[in-house]
Amino acid sequence: MPQSRNAQSLAERVAAAIGEREAVSRFLGISLDEVGPGHATLSMTVSPDMLNGVGTCHGGMSYTLADTAFGYACSSGNRIGVAVSCTITYPAAAKLGDRLTARCREVHCKGRSGTYDCTVTSQTGEVVALFRGQCRFIQGHIVEGNE
Incomplete structure (x- = not known):
């Protein structure tokens, strides 16, 4: 099997294993839309429970979505990547629905070490968050094989 197909297959296996363990994603309704070597796309719908005191999406919710995508992306090569530093900017507010x-x-x-950029957009393409995460790879693997 060519290297790129091996890497894609490994990323999918790793994502499936992470998804089985990700209780927060299930709780928030986060879905994995795409994954591959060094990248991931996830999505969720803003529900009433995700609103802040002024009626817009709480920044922690979009942060959680971006941070989860970061986790999938940095671990996609079957190395356990843990966050050491993350920053986020909110150019626009997300709304209910x-x-x-x-x-x-x-x-x-x-x-x-790895550095990853994440852009969070609404269904209209409006950028609601810009996230940069830096990870440190620690010992161990997500799945067995293809380490």
């Missing part, structure tokens, strides 16, 4: 999509991609990866 918005379908948010987080697209995360690897920007740089060397040795035990």
